[in-house]
Amino acid sequence: MSKAGTSYPKEKINILFLENISEKAVQQFKQNGYVNVRKVSGALSEAELIKEIKDVHLLGIRSKTQITSKVLDAATKLQAIGCFCIGVNQVNLKAATQKGVAVFNAPYSNTRSVAELVIGAAIMLIRRIPDKNKAAHEGRWFKEAKGSYELRGKTLGIIGYGNIGSQVSVLAEALGMKIRFYDIETKLPLGNAVACKSLKEVVSQSDIVSL
Template sequence: MAEKKITSYPKEKINILFLENISDTAVKFFNESGYANVKKLAGALKEEELIKEIKNVHLLGIRSKTQLTKKVIEAASKLQAVGCFCIGTNQVDLNTATEHGIAVFNAPYSNTRSVAELVIGASIILIRRILDKDKAAHQGIWKKDASGSFELRGKTLGIIGYGNIGSQTSVLAEALGMKVIFYDVETKLPMGNATQVKTLKEMLSKSDVVTLHVPELPSTKNMINKSNLKYFKKGSILINYARGEVVELDELAKYLKEGHLSGAAVDVYPWEPEKNGDKFTTPLQGLSNVLLTPHIGGSTQEAQSNIGDDVSSKLFNYLEKGITFGSHTVPALSLPPQEGTHRILHIHKNVPGVLSEINTQLSGHKINILGQYLKTNDEIGYVVLDIDKRLSKEAVELLKEVKGTIKVRLLY
């Protein structure tokens, strides 16, 4: 059985806040680890509400709606780490989090299967024109015909962005007998018989179904637009379960109305409501053979449970062990435990001479370092030190005086 570590700060005084109805898996994880002050709220909070709520919070868990702005982060004086219980971290001001030595984690792989399955399901619904037939049946109209309905087998799936979700979708598509081609800005090792093409134009012109799996970056904003929608194969289908800003929806609606595209499935939008029940509008509403869903690509019980486990584990390992693997802000580091020591975490600006000053300060006061790791990124450095436990409190005070120090924490 693993040794149970006791943090320097009593667990009953550590405040954890989970927003946006994060899976109970996360709440259970921390409760069972001895953290009683876990608060869970169903929705996102606006900036001013979050500033009031976050002041005494040590760990924060959010999903994609909560915006962790510079103003919010600067108000969070006790915040040690943020867990994004989703794929992305674009809702967090990572630069400000880095400046304040706040570790930011996410779950880049946990909902991969859920999104990939929905892409395949949407492809079948659209290529069979199920939406038209479903609507007619609900209206009491019998509409049995094969006109405009096709099998996926033998069709070409074009994947834009061959990362975790794109490659998983590739495998499922091939299992259904589809030919898979993909476009990515980097050279990727194909799964199965998938083939990478050199240009976006080539991929669009050859694909019966095009699915997007790219991050939200300046380079991906409106990447499907007026200038390249014309390259889509006549009668093809577009699926966007990636990010809301990557498709110009007004132009997409135009090409759907004109019949150049035979269908579309969209799950993400440039603007999305803050909570369930809020009014929502998009240029795609009311169009035949358009499947609209409210950002549910990763919303399965399995995915949310997996995300809960993944991010909770990362937050826990940082809080109790100082491990930062998976962090987007604090450099990735892991130091094995040392017997008879206290562990100190030191986060500082990445400027020359900090490690030398740390060692000089400690050795000058005859404090022996029994273990030490350093890792830096462009902005900050992260040092984990194991110190003789008889001298750890003195060491903490000395480390606070080191030039460039952002944060010092006695772990245990």
């Protein structure tokens, strides 16, 4: 006699993705046997979501969709909410907990991307590239280095030494910068970074400040 399976049949699970979540996520679920996957390009209003969520088991959102207590009251079959972003402040976590709905996020999803943009912006600004780019488009060629500097040897002050701030610290130090940082919580410095006791202290020692 064969033993009956205990998992809920995948073909009966309804999945709804909002806010144009990557098609790769849709395909990943389908490849694993989940056939009822629907994707919506934008966010839904509370009224629209209440109407759509009644038979949904798994919901995928970004930061614009607001999951209120009213939405959760209407989500009688909902098992989990996947936030395809860093935070979960768009979800009423207290109501979700009371309903037994698990909430997941992706806290490291854009850490490296943002850190690289910070370094790129620092290079652009300290070398006055925006000004020279504008002049070049106006037909003026500034062939001079006055007022332009290298990052090497400069001090970068980082306000907030979390996932992104600490990654900026690592990249900046690799370019030869000195690192000073301030955070409201005690954080372990990476590399040769130095923690400061106040905002005033970190700003007073820095050539460039990243918030």
